[in-house]
């Protein structure tokens with residue numbers, strides 16, 4: 358073991374009595390602001406009367422739910438408004454609120470750009486999220502994509518619909534790449550942890566190398 | 582000044598000033614090692630002996646039947662693992678689905694080492710049924726561990742009744758040459774508010790900790806009835822009669838004894854006062870907020886526990902709002918747990934996920950006053966209304982109640 362050099366006496370460098378007199382809060386100040394003052398929330402039925410696309414998504418992680426309505430300017434193909442409702446924790450509420458700002462600010466976001474919004478983009482705008490809360494912000498961009506697909510469907514642009522692709526990884530346990538992605542988002546990082554959540558490869562060990570590769574991929578993608 | 586209303590006494594309690602005062606001399610005045618033979622050491626030894634005596638009197642046992650540990654979790658581990666590891670053969674353990682994680686995980690650890698394990702179900706109020714215990718017992722059953730009063734929902738289990746049944750059964754089993762079934766009860770939540778008499782409860786082991794009874798954290802005790810075979814988990818210098826090695830935490834032991842002494846003197850009156858506040862609060866919430874369900878038993882309930890599921894909202898968001906107005910509370914929502922699993926206790930009641938999500942636990946204590954609860958009730962309905970506006974979920978209360986009534990309740994053997 359490496360020898361630890363102790364230049365300063367520990368007592369001089371460590372003070373266990375907090376010096377910071379400001380109030381600590383679990384999340385960043387931006388999240389706090391969006392949590393207590395959510396933007397673009399649906400307050401009454403009229404708010405979403407003439408929407409162009411509706412998306413809804415449930416999180417298998419903790420049973421949370423998100424609903425998103427969008428209004429699209431058909432000429433410019435830009436999202437003009439996004440309204441939402443979220444059943445979930447503080448960061449889920451703030452993430453949806455922030456997403457609604459991101460797609461409707463500066464005259465609206467072109468749909469093609471909105472489709473590219475990733476969980477990290479939302480997280481970044483929020484000033485960071487605790488690791489175990491990343492999955493809440495993923496909920497937002499998924500709900501938005503589902504609303505856009507709904508708009509494509511309703512406006513006769515079926516060719517633009519993007520299926521959230523799923524690929525079967527383990528035929529025995531019926532586990533898809535999607536399930537592994539979810540497991541990683543829920544905090545699983547090792548094969549064992551992913552197996553605990555999905556049962557992948559337990560009756561079918563030949564798929565394990567691919568599973569391990571996917572775990573690395575998704576861990577890198579979300580937590581890199 | 583900003584309000585600060587602590588309604589999370591089940592999580593931990595502030596130390597009573599009298600406890601702090603009792604502990605004070607043992608930090609730097611009487612700091613001797615209890616194992617040293619000079620007078621300074623004997624002073625510490627004496628303090629431990631006096632504490633042990635005082636506690637023995639309160640819980641009605643012999644002083645040597647008390648082992649001091651590093652907290653509730655350690656006492657539980659010593660009771661469960663210590664008694665099972667003292668056996669040569671693989672045995673069967675019974676516990677309930679609503680135990681503290683310390684019990685559940687200690688039992689699961691033994692299960693992974695090859696011991697059998699059964700989990701008892703509870704009814705929709707969180708009560709364990711003696712019939713289920715009878716059904717779960719096997720020839721090789723050697724341990725039953727049941728929580729005395731639940732930390733989340735406050736339900737008080739019939740420990741004395743179970744203990745009396747086991748005592749009788751053990752006499753028969755002795756004749757049949759079957760193993761004795763040891764009975765452990767986790768009384769961490771109960772100790773500060775309910776009478777604890779280990780003879781009347783017929784327990785072989787009982788866990789109490791300091792952090793829930795206005796004593797110090799990181800100190801606990803395990804009552805071990807004479808004749809109960811226990812393998813120590815912490816080996817070393819042989820302190821605590823060879824059952825828990827390591828230099829004793831003298832100030833904390835003194836603090837634990839003082840806390841129990843104060844609880845013993847004051848708990849009757851305090852329990853009555855708290856029960857009044859509890860019932861007022863439960864009534865207020867159910868009258869002022871629609872779509873709520875009380876979790877736990879309506880009567881067999883800790884006098885300081887209120888646990889209510891508020892439909893269509895999520896607990897973490899609710900706690901953040903309450904924190905903002907200076908109220909500290911707790912929830913069984915999945916979003917606040919590290920595993921993203923909702924409370925296993927609320928789920929065991931037969932409740933769907935939504936109910937665990939919106940569960941709000943308010944636990945009252947020594948410093949809770951009616952006006953604190955009035956302040957809470959001034960704000961809670963407004964916050965709930967706000968959060969329901971944010972939420973797309975609209976559960977059907979009748980359906981939820983039906984599904985609780987219909988929920989499957991059976992013994993799970995692993």
Ligand SMILES: Cc1ncc(COP(=O)(O)O)c(C=O)c1O
Nearest residue numbers: 652653654681732767769770790
């Ligand atoms: C019922 C119950 N058992 C055990 C414990 C664990 O005690 P400790 O935190 O002292 O280890 C607690 C408190 O956290 C509890 O409420």
Ligand code: FES
Nearest residue numbers: 445446449493916
């Ligand atoms: S929505 Fe459940 S953790 Fe964020």
